[in-house]
Amino acid sequence: MKSPTKLRAGIIGLALTFYLLLQLLAQFPEFVEQYYSNGLYPFLTLWMSNFSGQFYFSVTEFTLWGIILFGIPFVIHRIRKKRMHITRLLLNLMTMIAVIYVWFYLFWGINYFRQPLKAKLNLENVQLPMDAFDSTFVDIIKQCNNLNLTYSIDDVNEINAEIDSSYDAILEKLQLKNIPGFKGLKSFVVNWLLNKTTTSGWFSPLFHEVHYNTDLLIFELPFGIAHEKAHQMGYTSEAEANFLAYLVCTNSGDRLCQYSGYFNVLRHFFATIKDDSSKKEYFKASLNSGVKFNLNEVRERWESHQGWISRLSRRGYDLYLKSNNVKEGVANYSLVVDYIVRFNEQKELKFGWK
Template sequence: MKKSWVLILSFTSLAIQIIGYRILRSFPNFIETYYSTGIYPYIARAMRIGLGWLPFSFGDVVYVVGGLLMLRWLIVYRWELIAPLRLRSMQESRRAYRQARKRYTQLFLTANILLLFFHLAWGFNYYRQPLNKVLNIDADYTTAELQQVSQQLIATSNMLHSQLQQNDTLAVAFDRSQEELFDLAPSGFERIASVYPQLDYGQPSIKRSLLTWPLTYMGYSGYLNPITGEAHTNGNINNFKTPVLILHEMSHQLGFAKENEANFIAVITGMNHEDLYFQYSASIFALKYCLNDLYRRDPALYEELKPDIKRGVFKNWQELRDFWAPYDNNIIEQASQATYNTYLKANNQPDGMRTYSYVVALLVNHYK
């Protein structure tokens, strides 16, 4: 009976955790004050200092080893987990229930620990104040304002393209290694921190993922490991997206968990970087977002602005599409994207991966 209480307690505590996290979504001020701008910056810096010096991803190793151990556990104890459903004799049933109780207790205790650690290490950031409130930026905008900012971005993108590529019809070449870009990226945060102190970055911990090929087939450019605080990039990507991708993952390290908010921070840090390639990467990344939104609002206005963009900019966008084309719509990508979309919705992002309008709202109100 005593062991049954352990099982009941482990299951009950897991349920309480899940309910508690749902309730915390209603208190973003509390999370913002006591976690996101309270203890989290110390947790994040400690993880980056502790693991940033390693030349490989410790988090990827943890994922692989942990995944293999979990798979082994499920294989070894699979019959004990389902035995009470199969057995008929009283003696067999009692023995099977004892074994099943032990395994489910282990399962619920492990889930409790992992869920609690995930939230303490990073996950509470999903429940913080929206970025527009943190940075005191409006979240509404008109089509006229969107047009104005789009025109500004077109002018900036064209100017940067001319500085980096003499031929208007050719793409800007991104030839630096990811490791070189890792070294350059933090200075973008240093320059913007004077305007937005919340973006003070500090010790870097940015790495090429050891799981690059699985990431590619799953359709991911990079990710943050919330357990170790390491930012990861897809090592196969070497195009205009790479600089802004690195800045995006670094934004997650600062506690901005939502994808749309990390995209916005990547743009403003990239645009304020002293390196022209970072500026160009951020500029045409932002321009693409604005043009997509403009097309949804007013296709005729989009067609009016489109001829003003250098053909070489379109070539850079095409390079990214060409990179992903061989992996589009494979079963691995479909399953992983559906899973990640569900994960985002479960973590206070009701629109899932469809976050265009909020990114554009932040961009328009920042640059107008």
């Protein structure tokens, strides 16, 4: 066996060993929380985000386009010229997958096995009154009606700075570790794919870059940015990222951010009662015309991008989440409702929040 072949086989073997280690770590969430999420991970994301932050463009997008435009054609050319045997091609492909697999989990993915945020905040044992959901929903609608069309800032960099400032305050109040690193935002040169996959933003675990969809409406931006920053901090659950984004936005000193926080959880509350048409119509009737207009704006924009790409993306992401300790799959997004209702029931008693 030639040396390069031995190296590739060794890398594949290492990835298999790493897979077994991950299965073991999944059984010890407290260990992962202490030694990885709050131990090793902050140093990894500090280093990786500061590295990618040196470039004004998305290193992730640059890498992906490099593979698509040069890597794939090069391999095809080599095969057609019979300079690369199919066995060697498969071995190279398996090696590349093994490297990406280890990189992904080592630099971020192990966070999937950390202690749930609901347990850390002691939200699991909260006793909920019968009207807890309804009263919380009414309050969110009231806040949306009051804040609609009262925006004070409209620049993405100002929004980003406000989100970072609010994160500092919220994490301190919740006694959660504030993860260091480059806090800047990036966007894709080719934004088309984010739209076609109906994606508001994306945190790249490969280079720890926070991307936002440049076609988002202004009142969608703060929540979308805060959500992706939660992923950057190591919160892999979509419900947890939504919950932190909600707290960060609604407790911001800026009215646009506040509106974004309340507005963006509306659809998750409506999704919870989608089978109760009378209750759904009752709550819809409570919305003012401005909020209804915003809801229609968002719905029409996303519907314009629906197609086979969005369906394939949703199905693929659903399977991805389920294979990574998120048993609900994409339905996990709407579990933010349970977080919000439980938190509201004890925020004053436990956290001293009004």
